[in-house]
Amino acid sequence: MYEAFAEVYDELMNDIDYEGWADYYVRLLSIYGIRSGKICECACGTGGLTIPLAARGFSMTGVDLSQEMLWQAAQKSRKAGMAIPFVRQDMRGLHLHRPMDAVIATCDGVNYLLNEGDLESFLAAARAAVRPGGALIFDVSTPRKLKDVLCGGGLFGEDRENITYLWTNRWHEQKKTVEMALTFFAREEDGRYRRIDEKQKQRAWEAQELKEALWRSGFRAVSLYGDFTLQAATEAHSRWHIAATRSEEA
Numbered sequence: 001m002y003e004a005f006a007e008v009y010d011e012l013m014n015d016i017d018y019e020g021w022a023d024y025y026v027r028l029l030s031i032y033g034i035r036s037g038k039i040c041e042c043a044c045g046t047g048g049l050t051i052p053l054a055a056r057g058f059s060m061t062g063v064d065l066s067q068e069m070l071w072q073a074a075q076k077s078r079k080a081g082m083a084i085p086f087v088r089q090d091m092r093g094l095h096l097h098r099p100m101d102a103v104i105a106t107c108d109g110v111n112y113l114l115n116e117g118d119l120e121s122f123l124a125a126a127r128a129a130v131r132p133g134g135a136l137i138f139d140v141s142t143p144r145k146l147k148d149v150l151c152g153g154g155l156f157g158e159d160r161e162n163i164t165y166l167w168t169n170r171w172h173e174q175k176k177t178v179e180m181a182l183t184f185f186a187r188e189e190d191g192r193y194r195r196i197d198e199k200q201k202q203r204a205w206e207a208q209e210l211k212e213a214l215w216r217s218g219f220r221a222v223s224l225y226g227d228f229t230l231q232a233a234t235e236a237h238s239r240w241h242i243a244a245t246r247s248e249e250a
Contacts, residue, residue, distance in 0.1 A: 018052055020228070027230075029135060038098065038102075039104060041060060041106065042109055043063070043108075043112070044069075045069050049106050051082065054082050054084055060084050061085050100131065102134055103129055104137045105139075107139070110122070111146070111203055113203060114203045119209075135246070139239055139242065140242070141202065142239060143176070143204035143235070144236065147178070149238065151171035163185065165185070166183045167182050167183075177201055178201065179201050180201070183196070207224055210240075220244065224242050224243075225240070226239070227239055228241070
């Protein structure tokens, strides 16, 4: 997943306000008492959020399953004059050599966990990785967004200067998942276009499912916020941000 088009990922995502996203996460972290320290970002991709958070004074570690995405992230961090460690790991088996003040997973990372076992494995690994009293913060695209927005619009597409893409989605009600089929045509230096095909799948997690899983995994002070605000999450939101603290118990 993401390996075939890691090199064009940033161009596809160039409309994302990562600086604003970083400012919002700084705000959430401060609510949970974390204004500096060590943070591990799971499913960090090309470092779009890792690098801005490092620029805001946090000691960042980036983790992702795709070596190609991590390579892009490392190149970007070096160009920014930063020495951020980027490590290839599955977030479900996260294992770090030192405790973190916080673990985060942004931009749908948890949506790619397709069943309760995957979710609980990630939460258990995150709890083991974060110090007692530390925070876990992640976001998900909401069920409304995945079912009604992504799967309610038929074929998506865009023709940009150097890349064109077509995107279709299929909703599976029983499994609460959306299958995404993406075809990209990336312009090469010689003017020819290279075709890239990707298939991805995401799970729509209900708010109560996430709350209960966090409590079972030893997290407390669980809060859900909607769409980059501090408002309580509702079904009308497109994105939920979930924050919790690891219990002080061993």
